[in-house]
Amino acid sequence: MHRDYYFGHLPSNVLALSGYEFFQFIQSILGEPEVNLLKKISVKTTSSFMNIEDPLAVLKQDIDDEELEILKKQLCFKMKNDNYLIKPGVESGFSSLQKALKEKLNQQINSSTKKKQQRNGDVSSISSLTLSSQEAKTSSFSLPEHKSHVLQLIKKWCNDNKENFNLENFQLEEDIDFTLNIQFDENSTVQATIKCKCGKLISLCRNGSKIQVSNYYKHLHSFGCSRMKEIKRDNRKPQVQQQQLQSTITSLRVSTSQSCVSPVEAHADEIADTQSTPNESSVSRSQSSLNLKRPIPSGSQHSASTKRSRR
Structure with missing residues (x-):
């Protein structure tokens, strides 16, 4: 009955059992002494039970403990030399249960992997269909x-x-x-x-x-x-031409501003030049004016002057 239970009728949540539920499960499968042994070695969950290599190893040690002595009498045979031999059924029960739980774990892992692959496949299929639809749409471009x-x-x-x-x-x-x-x-x-x-x-x-x-x-x-x-x-040519044109306009403006002097300013400059430094033409004009004012001597005057000079 136990073997069928191990491999065919394990609870769906058996791998997540802990505390009271875990101990109830072990008692229903193995018995009360086995539960007490697991409590003694602090195995309180299904996962820790699967991870411990040999739950019965403590019975093989020379440990001074009254509770262990009671468990040894329940789970082992006392030999004539006062040593204890673990009952084969007890060893078989623990090893078979651990094996069944590990198989259960592998089944769940495989099932989860298949579901994940199926989900990924579904997503890939949807993506492929979407992409195909998009490609069909774009490929219809003329x-x-x-x-x-x-x-x-x-x-x-x-x-x-x-x-x-x-x-x-x-x-x-x-x-x-x-x-x-x-x-x-x-x-x-x-x-x-x-x-x-x-x-x-x-x-x-x-x-x-x-x-x-x-x-x-x-x-x-x-x-x-x-x-x-x-x-x-080609894009730089208009910019260069514009710069050259602007430079030419600026030069013309400067030249024009320098050459444009009013008549009043020119006359004032001439007067200033005349007053400050008389030039040759002004001197010449002064001499001409003096010559015009001086009287010209007559012929008789000129002759008398000559005679006086001879004397």
């Missing part, structure tokens, strides 16, 4: 829809990277900066490439059935893209 999707991605990327490239107006135009080629292969899988104006042909990856443009972005960031160099150079 070529124009795929093309529109790629162009929108490029436009957004340009707007997001204006500051990174230091470009005020940055847009990449199809057939000007790049050529986009999208087609379906024999398996109805979309394939796409971009040929940059610099001559580089870039294959575009896919995320599911959607086209990704990251490879093209990496190329634009590289030093080998001459098209990006042209775009940066």
